[in-house]
Amino acid sequence: MTVQPIRLFGDPVLRTQADPVTDFDKELRTLVKDLIDTMRDEGGAGLAAPQLGVGLRVFAFHVDDVVGHIVNPVLTFPDDEEQDGPEGCLSIPGVYVDTRRRQNVVAEGFNEHGDPIRLVGTGLMARCVQHETDHLDGVLFIDRLDAAARKEAMKQIRAAEWYDAARPPVVKDSPHGRGLFGLGR
Ligand SMILES: [Zn+2]
Numbered sequence: 001m002t003v004q005p006i007r008l009f010g011d012p013v014l015r016t017q018a019d020p021v022t023d024f025d026k027e028l029r030t031l032v033k034d035l036i037d038t039m040r041d042e043g044g045a046g047l048a049a050p051q052l053g054v055g056l057r058v059f060a061f062h063v064d065d066v067v068g069h070i071v072n073p074v075l076t077f078p079d080d081e082e083q084d085g086p087e088g089c090l091s092i093p094g095v096y097v098d099t100r101r102r103q104n105v106v107a108e109g110f111n112e113h114g115d116p117i118r119l120v121g122t123g124l125m126a127r128c129v130q131h132e133t134d135h136l137d138g139v140l141f142i143d144r145l146d147a148a149a150r151k152e153a154m155k156q157i158r159a160a161e162w163y164d165a166a167r168p169p170v171v172k173d174s175p176h177g178r179g180l181f182g183l184g185r
Helices: 026-042 124-136 147-159
Strands: 046-048 058-063 066-076 082-089 092-102 104-110 116-122
Touching (some): 026 046, 066 116, 066 124, 082 124, 092 124, 092 147
Antiparallel strands (some): 046 058, 058 066, 104 116
């Protein structure tokens, strides 16, 4: 097993645009394996490289018994149909909010060997593909909510037991006003 720790909401890597993969090498194949192993270990429908702290455009998916991955995905939407339903994220554990997505999507990209692949998704697979591709652009599903739903999601996030630990360290002491010998507070 090569299960890796998942970065949680508050980690800046989740807000950073990922770079396109240019080398289809052994490191990429290791990354794909880590993504799939970690996703399966967590029971998730998808996992994107930034969630493992890696800024590359790759994600894994596991929807309706179909397990796979795609590198450098580019999405197109064959129609205007939409879906609305609960969505969650392994980087925002325990928070599920109805999120509007397109019902149908086509993702074109590459497999880990650099061969072109085309993934046609509908329903849950389409939701997964849109969610994971958003991760590659530093976008989280809560960004897709309307103001009221986002407020509710943020309330759930702030109440989550993992939230404090996930936040980046805050400098509590000002560099000024520390007092003599740096002993004051
Ligand atoms: Zn996610």
